[in-house]
Amino acid sequence: MRAVVIGSGHNGLLASYYLRKLGLEVILLEASHRVGGMTESYTVGRALVSRASYVLGLMPRQFIEEFDIPVIQNDPYQVIEYEGKLIPFHRDKERRLNVLGKYFPDFEEFERRVCLMKEIMSLFHFDVNPPSREKVLEVAERYGVPEIVRDTSRSFLSKYLPQEVHRYFIYPAMEESPAYMVAYFYSQWSHVRGGMGRVSEAIASKARSAGVLLFTGTKVEEIITSNGRVKGVRYQDKVVKADIVVSAISPVATFSMTPELADVKLDVGKSSWAKHNVIFKDMPRVPEALRPHLGGIIDLQSGEVVMPSAVDPTRGAHVLEFMGDPEEILQIFKGEVIFHEELTPSFAERYYHLPGGNLNHLPMRMPYLFDGRPVKGWGYRTPLKGLYITGAGTFPGGQVTGIPGFNVVTAVKEDLQRGGFFT
Incomplete structure (x- = not known):
């Protein structure tokens, strides 16, 4: 029995691994030329940067141990600015x-x-x-x-x-x-040694070792169905037949490429955010009060800042990642900037194929919470036999957890054990 997984974000990778452990033939198709989705590390010169997601804190311990993800648990893990003071959060x-x-x-x-x-x-x-x-x-x-x-x-x-x-x-x-x-x-948030891309790399490595066939540069254009049942997927005028299709991309994109679900309408909301990745030539000058806290999240009135290179030598250079006002933050962290990248919703829509640039696929509010995510009562299944959904647009929601990727495989397993899968 063959399963096709669409999208190699951490949930898609995790789902492909556990589907393979069920004994299925698993093919994972990724539109871009790399795996990981928003759990991505990339190099700029000798520096290693977490491009989108930048800290880990919501992933269950069982996945961290299963995939041997190297977390760095700094203490304090966070400080917040209040009335001119920095208040630490200790573990x-x-x-x-x-x-x-x-x-x-x-x-x-x-x-x-x-x-x-x-x-x-x-x-x-x-x-x-x-x-x-x-x-x-x-x-x-x-x-x-x-x-x-x-x-x-x-x-x-x-x-x-x-x-x-x-x-x-x-x-x-x-x-x-x-x-x-x-x-x-x-x-209690942590850094990942080697950046957030190490999360997806660790899962992808296990998936490949288990026998998952992973193809990049392969953008699925249609989920093929007939009479309420999935038949496979089409990409670049090629068809891959499948008994099971698990889509780990945005539900909006999933439904738009599935003719029998094209009438399902979801509101991705209006996204307004910016993430900045900065590399300094030398260690930046920072206020004395900040120096003991460079290894954790620094929450300032001007934005949320991390400097992972302070605790992770694999970063190769002095890396600053933040969401906030770049002018104000770069007045606090002063130095010669040799690289500055800004990520925005339009970038995420183009680069990560996220409709509306919504990092969580759908708004994290009612009606898209609990059993309403993405459609009331669906969970990880769809009305089409053999077609399943996972990722940030399913319960419990966005951020790097791996929970949707695990749960969708449980749903597949239940349906297989229940019998009548092909009736």
């Missing part, structure tokens, strides 16, 4: 709460409730039938945190933290999303 809970409590008296209660929300969502992470909002609320009420879906992120944060620091806990564009999103992003 040790007691130390972290002691420090944060001096500035934010209600921080301990904030973290307690966020951790309860994370515990609730962990109950559903590996469920191939994502929960409804009502189901999440039912469980949350038992845990005593119904605000996970009843409150907006803005109103939840306002109960415990001043407005000035909200941006460090939720993207401004997501403040009207449920408080669930605060818990989603609250994590």
Whole structure:
């Protein structure tokens, strides 16, 4: 039995590996000439840069261990700027709460409730039938945190933290999303040795070793179906027959290339972001207060900054990656810039084939949360037999987790075991 996977982002790679472990013949087709999607490292001279995604924090430990991903756990893992001070987030809970409590008296209660929300969502992470909002609320009420879906992120944060620091806990564009999103992003972040491309490279290596056939420069133009069943894919006037097709690209792109699903309309929203990758000739001059924190995330009023080369010698040069105001940030990190790249939604649409340049494939808000991602009640399956969907546009959502890639294979396995796959 043959399975074709479309897209070699980390979810597509992970899905191809686990499909192969089911004993299927697996062919992975990637439109670009490299694997990894937005988990990409690339070289500029002797420097190694994480082009798009730049830190790891939401991937379950089981995947990090399975694929031997080399994380660098700096402490503190994050600092935030508040009232002219840099406040560190330590990995040790007691130390972290002691420090944060001096500035934010209600921080301990904030973290307690966020951790309860994370515990609730962990109950559903590996469920191939994502929960409804009502189901999440039912469980949350038992845990005593119904605000996970009843409150907006803005109103939840306002109960415990001043407005000035909200941006460090939720993207401004997501403040009207449920408080669930605060818990989603609250994590102890780490660098990856060799950049984020090391994540995709590690998974791709295992997939190839397991027997996955991986082809780059192969843009799928149509998912072929007939009478409600998948038949294969077409690219460059070639047809690859398949019993199973798993699409790990944007659901918008998936449905547009599937004639029987072309009428399914999704709203990718309006993306407004910019990520900057900078290389300095020499170590930049930075304020004395920042120097102990260069190995973690530095959240300033002017933007979010990382300097992975401070803790990762494989980066080869002095690398700064940030999302924020370049003029202000480069006044804080001063030095001779020999390379400066800006990524924008239009770049992501062109280079990563993301409709609307949406990094999460779909907005991280209702109705595209829980079992509404991407279409109410679909989960990782589609109405067409043999056609499955995965990636950031499916539950639980965007960022580098690998959860959608794993779950879609569980759905395939269940359907195979249930029998009647070809009826």
